[in-house]
Amino acid sequence: MNRGNFRPMPRQISPNDSRGQMTVYFKEENRLRDKSSFRLLLLSGFFASCFFLIVIKLTIIAGSDGTVNSGYNKKISEYESRQDIVDRNGNILATNIPVYSLYAHPEKLLDPEFAAKNLSLIFRDQDENKLLKLFKEHPKFVFLKKSITNNEKTQVLELGEPGLRFGERELRIYPNGSLLSHVLGRTKIKEISTTESSIEGISGLEKMFNNQLIKKGLDRDPLKLSIDLATQSVLENILSDGTNFFNAKGGSGIIMDVNNGEVLAMVSLPNFDPNLRVKLDYSSGNNDMFLNKAVQGTYELGSVLKIFTAAMAIEIGTFSPHTLVDVSQPVKIGKTNPIKDKSWIGDKISLKEVIVKSSNVGSARIISSFEPEEQKKFLESFGFFEETGLELPEANIRSSVGSDPWTRYKAAMIAIGHGIRVSPLHLAAAYATSINGGLKVTPTILRSSKNNNNRTRIISHSTSIKLREIMGEVVNSGTGKNAKIDGYSLGGKTGTAEKYDKKLNKFNYKKNYASFASFFPLHDPKYVVVICLDEASNSYKKTNKRIAGNTAVPLTAEIISRVAPILGVKPEMIDSESLYDFRVDFISDKGRLSEN
């Protein structure tokens, strides 16, 4: 190896040479130099490795998206909060507020007596002696309050007790109180640990969409309902006033879009305030307020179902609204009780008049010209015997007709609205189907959730128009004339059904279920309104005080006159008599004669 002039190589000299000792020196130096070179090499290798490691690390950092090992983004994306529920205009219906749980480690309390005394002053539901007893019995841990506000937390902090601790949590609140309580449902706090909890839906939408509402991720939208808060408020206020005015046990109301089935308002009375978190108590008898009468309750609604008898007669029979029907004698089928009217109506009246005057005999006579099986199929096609499809866990019911065979007598009873138990929601959906042109409507509580392009046709468009005309006449001159309002035309059908009294073992004429199913505007229906009152009585009337025409009908008139302008329904600028004239086509505004 040529080392050049770097350092002279030691020369080989004899041990006897006086310079022998120098040779030993050079040998030693060479050994040390070799050793140092090796160490230098090792060190250089180490530094080079470090250098490359740093370079690799820097390359990784430079090439990363900023999320590596930060631990930050992960925390943000998993930040969990139950999502809001909003109405169709974005108004908040349910949201969360941050609250704290309060617990104590009694062994760390500086002065348990002082803490107990002051806690009982801050929280009225806490007793000083009980707290002291708890502190003594459980020195390690005592859970004091599930949720306290920020203000209460500050007051507790001011006590300066290190043994009092807080856990962060959220509280589900409903800013509108009892408004929409049955639709939104109830929640409970599910304890995971002392510092952690989650909110769990136990009824209504909170239960139905529990998983969707707690879905993790940053791109979460609030649950948007088809409900319109202003419409809901008007419906609830008027229905509430109405049930008080008519001394009704309860009531329910639905406003639904006739074309896409969106429910704009739904009320069931009595209702409850979900903020109070009242628990079901079977002994107290307060469970009636948790029942959503609009979707869960099934009732014999009476004459409101007669319109489907008329629809069947026109659609699959040879009837027209002007076909004459014999109503002179009660209808007697076999050995059963004869079906009769409350008063004599006439000898022969048209099908239209059968509905307008709500003739039991007429309806029974019409249905007697069909096979019972045809009636069953026809009602099935309207969806009476299946779930409505509304997104509420409580809406999983169907109409019931009993298990006995569908005889001619049963068909006649169903034709007048008895022997079949229907929920107000089923009724609203069936009415929407019958007057929107004949296309089946599936109710929904969500905004634009369903595609309504491929809807099934149930009845023809011309039958639908004829039904509108018949129901318009009910309001114009029949049992629903108390529903006439300025500015808007509407159609509908009343129903007053006597309730079966278990004690008397017969129908009690003093206990009625009054209902009015209506729609507006008459000539171009946009919304269907169903109002039902349980045991309502109009004390201002001397006679017929319990019939729907004097209870549910005027209430509906008030609701529609308030709701229609809110929903942007254009008033019909015409005198009230012409409003119900079907010779004029109000839709196109060209005065075209209608089909019949």
Next chain:
Amino acid sequence: MRLTFLFISFLSLMTVSVWAYNVNYKARTVIKSVKTLSSEIQNKEARIKLLKAEWTYLNRPERLNRLVTVHFPELRLLALSYENYLLFEEILLAGRKGIDNSIFEPASNKKDKLLNEMVEP
């Protein structure tokens, strides 16, 4: 040559080490501030949520109805009714003068005329 190379390598190593240290230090500071900011954001979000809830509570229909009743003498607010809707002609009428008299005719009269024409062909 080798000495020069080693010297440059050493210098580069030292420079890169200092730079890496700085980057690391800055990154730690940024992460700390991000954590503070994220905590602040969460607090603000919670505050916004609380304020929104409060705002909704203050604007609940029941309270607004009560306020409308209480302040009726000053505000004279009334529920929306069909009378609040006007025909286009009636809107024009409010802002224009010397216009064709036919537009002053109420809409109901027009409908009546139309109806009569149809009944008597």
